[in-house]
Amino acid sequence: MNERDKELDRKLDEHLAALRDATTNAPLRPGMAARALAAAREGESDFWSKLLRAARFEIPALAAVAAAALILAGRAQTTTTSTNVSTTTTSSVTEQAPLFPADDNADAWATWAYESDWDSSLWSQQDG
Amino acid sequence: MALAADEDENLLHRLQAGEERAFTELVERYQGRIAAFLRRMLPRGADVEDAAQAVFTRAWLGMGKFRGEVSLESWLYRIARNHAIDRLRRKRARPELPLASLSEEQETALHERTASEEADPGERFDEELRARRAWELLAGLKPEDRSLLVLKEIEGKSLEEISGIVGKRVGAIKVRISRARKKLREQLEAMENEE
Numbered sequence: 001m002n003e004r005d006k007e008l009d010r011k012l013d014e015h016l017a018a019l020r021d022a023t024t025n026a027p028l029r030p031g032m033a034a035r036a037l038a039a040a041r042e043g044e045s046d047f048w049s050k051l052l053r054a055a056r057f058e059i060p061a062l063a064a065v066a067a068a069a070l071i072l073a074g075r076a077q078t079t080t081t082s083t084n085v086s087t088t089t090t091s092s093v094t095e096q097a098p099l100f101p102a103d104d105n106a107d108a109w110a111t112w113a114y115e116s117d118w119d120s121s122l123w124s125q126q127d128g
Numbered sequence: 129m130a131l132a133a134d135e136d137e138n139l140l141h142r143l144q145a146g147e148e149r150a151f152t153e154l155v156e157r158y159q160g161r162i163a164a165f166l167r168r169m170l171p172r173g174a175d176v177e178d179a180a181q182a183v184f185t186r187a188w189l190g191m192g193k194f195r196g197e198v199s200l201e202s203w204l205y206r207i208a209r210n211h212a213i214d215r216l217r218r219k220r221a222r223p224e225l226p227l228a229s230l231s232e233e234q235e236t237a238l239h240e241r242t243a244s245e246e247a248d249p250g251e252r253f254d255e256e257l258r259a260r261r262a263w264e265l266l267a268g269l270k271p272e273d274r275s276l277l278v279l280k281e282i283e284g285k286s287l288e289e290i291s292g293i294v295g296k297r298v299g300a301i302k303v304r305i306s307r308a309r310k311k312l313r314e315q316l317e318a319m320e321n322e323e
Binding site (some may be wrong): 004005008009011013014015016017018019020021023024025026028029030033034035036037039040043105113 | 151181188315
């Protein structure tokens with residue numbers, strides 16, 4: 001360090017010492033511990049009220065999403081069952097949905113009913 | 129006065145048991161030092177008492193996580209340092225006001241200190257000017273470097289204590305303090321050249 005730097009260093013120390021003296025022992029209001037504890041309790045109660053708000057609104061929303069996911073998973077599993085039923089869910093305008101399942105067994109009928117959104121009114125239509 | 133190691137341990141047990149009286153003891157013992165440190169770290173106009181209260185609130189809420197790896201005092205300084213750095217970072221978009229614009233609190237602290245001595249008015253004025261200049265110089269440092277310099281040169285902490293407070297190795301702290309001092313010397317020289 002050259003002489004100029006040493007001089008500047010000495011002055012810097014004087015400045016810092018003056019700042020130390022100027023900022024030591026400034027008066028504080030009494031009761032800081034009580035105020036800090038009150039703020040801590042308020043912070044904790046704020047945490048719990050946020051949690052309750054989330055429970056009221058966010059958990060039901062999450063539950064609805066989970067339920068929808070389960071339904072979609074269930075449908076995906078049904079469509080992978082091996083049957084000869086041609087699907088009616090994606091029929092085009094010119095294509096006529098089959099009136100009956102191709103195979104005459106319980107599984108085929110159940111799948112056909114599900115995929116064609118079958119309801120009892122269809123019987124009356126078929127029978128005329 | 130800082131606590132001896134065994135007193136520290138006893139107080140820590142009581143604090144971690146949730147004893148509010150122990151917390152009051154902690155605050156009364158350290159509030160002066162923590163407030164003084166924050167006063168040296170924060171910019172003009174900052175509410176130092178509010179900041180000190182926030183530090184102690186965080187200490188109370190975080191008491192369960194403290195494992196006694198450093199002294200209670202160092203741990204409080206760690207919380208105070210982190211709090212001050214957060215605030216300084218948020219204020220970085222607003223540069224420090226010039227020398228003449230100290231906050232009312234800083235002015236009061238300065239006047240009370242210098243007026244209480246038997247020194248002559250000329251000396252008091254010089255002291256006041258030096259303190260103001262130190263504030264302005266520190267404002268030119270990054271918050272992390274400012275904290276290291278304040279802890280070492282104003283708070284009088286050892287490098288080992290500072291290492292415990294900031295969680296960095298002593299060697300790294302030494303280098304950063306040395307660079308910070310170099311920067312302050314350059315700033316001081318620039319100020320003197322302008323006069």
